[in-house]
Amino acid sequence: MKGAVEFFQAFLNLGATVILPVVIFLLGLLFGQKPGRAFRSGLTIGVAFVGIFLVVDLLTKNLGPAAQGMVERLGVDLNVIDVGWPATSSIAWANTAIAAWIIPIGLAVNVIMLITKTTKVMNVDIWNFWHFTFMGAIVYTMSGSIIQGLIAAVLFQIVALKVADWTAPIVSDFYGMPGVSSATGSTMSYAPGIFLVKLIQKTPGLKKLKADPETIQKHFGIFGDSMFIGLILGGIIGLLAGYDAGGVLNIGISMAAVMVLMPRMVKLLMEGLMPISESAREWLNKRFGEKTNDITIGLDAAVLLGDPSVIATALILTPLTILIAIILPGNAVLPFGDLATIPFIVAYIVGAARGNVVHSVIAGAIMIALSLWCATDIAPTFTKMAETANITLPEGAVQVSSIDQGGNIVNWIIWKIFSLWN
Template identity: 70%
Template sequence: MQGVIEFLQAFLDLGATVILPIAIFLLGLFFGQKPGKAFRSGLTIGVAFVGIFLVIDLLVNNLGPAAQGMVERFGISLTVIDVGWPAAAAISWASPIAAFVIPLGLLVNVIMLLTKTTKTMNVDIWNFWHFTFMGAMVYALTGSLIQGLIAAIMFEIICLKIADWTQPMVEKYYDLPGISVATGSTVSYAILGIPLVKLLQRIPGVNKLNADPDTIQKRFGIFGDPIFMGLILGAGLGLLAGYNVGDVIEIGMAMAAVMVLMPRMVKILMEGLMPVSESAREFLQKRFGDRDIFIGLDAAVLIGHPAVISTALILVPITVLLAVILPGNALLPFGDLATIPFIVAYIVGAARGNIIHSIIVGSIVIALSLYMATDIAAFHTQMAIDADFNMPEGASQISSIDQGGNLINYVLFKIFALFN
């Protein structure tokens, strides 16, 4: 068993830049593409994801220190440390349940496609770790492998159904035809985020507030261009963090680069994906009639939109402020501040890029996430100890916004806790 887990871990450690091209190449062959064409599609998608993750690293490597600077500058002291999604992923793959989740998850997806209970073919295997974390939590709670696997599959099914539900938005707003997103850390915020956006848009006065990238660009001319928005928002974060002039300019340039480069990487991704998508459609129409099948990808394909990055950058200091002022919150946001673009992607899409509405709803769901992560901190900490995770120096408890504050994860965990 340990050997299987180690093999899976080694495979997943290759990351999306290797796993996705292999998956796309095999899909292309399955759907009747010539090997050369299928290989080129896979290779192009791999190159695109290399670019996407380089830009994400640029975002993370600048946001992390800025957030830490804000925390230190304002003397914030909370007892639970947000260790971020990398720690949650490491904890999940240390669980004995990990070896079963990928094959079982793929099997469930195929069964759901055959039974027409989903339209999403989720090739984002790397992000199966979200299902694994859910299963690992329930396994740690109950000691039952069966209950842990049931929890993981329940999480997967919910993610696939939300991916189907949100696919029209992904296609129309993000201009990604034939693509859906079932990433656990993104779909969780769709459940409350999308209805809250719709509610907000019906409130007189508030529904008139609008600041999408196009409106900003029309009003401010060249200074409303995404590259300038990135520069201004990045520099603003640097000032809040107490940076010197040089560092303020540096983080401003980094955020400007993110605004410009991410959409271009997504275009390269679509260049590789469209031939496979067309082959899949032709293959399925011949066998199942006029039926839509969507290819499930990492939520990274959504976060390049200027409205997503703008909303996320503004929400970083808001999240830190919420952590301080919310009564009963004990989580110090840190590790997952850089994942805020993933958190708000569906919210921004539902708001059709309205940054004001996205910030309001984003603040609400992040506030709830802080409370959930605080509530589950003791259990999250025990899981980390059991997995021999190296606790941050001086931390008595850990949690994460990504998984500890994940609504689907939290509700499922509470349901299993109720019956055990």
């Protein structure tokens, strides 16, 4: 068992930039592609993900310190610290009783659902299986039952795949990526925000408020360009964080770079993905004798960050999240580690709003408030998991949690159901 866990951890430590090219290459061969073509597809996708994660890293390294600066200036006193997804994933994988089973069971569940036509998603986003691991681990921590933990993990995966099926048209129509879906745990948790968007779009007064990049550029010309939007929003965050003039300019230009570079990296990703997607459909058509044009390839939600309205929404929600945490009754979570993941968790909301930043921010703010309540409620069990994994609590923290997975609404519902059972 220990050897299996170490093998999977070593494999996952390679990261998406290595895992995905290998998986895509093997899938290409399976679907009848020539080795050269399969290798080029895998390599192109690997290069694209290197670019995407470099841009995400640029976003994270700038937003993290800025968020800390805002928190310090406001003197916020909340005793449950948001440790962020990197620490959360480490806590999940450290639970070896569950972690050793997640990848083989996860792959088996996906295959069974494809065969039984209960999903149309071929999920190659193996790295993000850590969300399934966390689900199983937190139920195991609460119940002491490996079986209950694995059942919870499978339930979470099934929901993730069904949400990916449901949101595939958004990925295709709004993000311009036909044949792509995402079952990333953090992103699918905020999918209920789609219903909020639909409600906002029918609410008198609110429904007429429109601010997408195209509309802004139409009214403001070059100053409405996504690059300038990034510069302005980044500069505002720098001012709120108390930066000097140089710091404000630095974060502003960094956010402008994110706005420009991310769409180009996603375009490169699609160049590598389309051949494998077409081969997969041809292979399935031959084997099952029916049209399978709606089969999608499940990828990391990072591919959804290419639209400027996603980053714009996230930059506005960053200071708003801190404000919500301060004024929200019953919240004890201090947002910090996962503030830079806001672009991921609002991606479906922005897509449903067709890039309307006003509607996206309203729906996103409501979902973040719900997430903070969930993260507060689950904090005692989350903290117990962290202590079991020998994770040192941050200074001043009574408990730990996270907006990403601790505040994941699907995770919370499943955990709550098993809590009532035990």
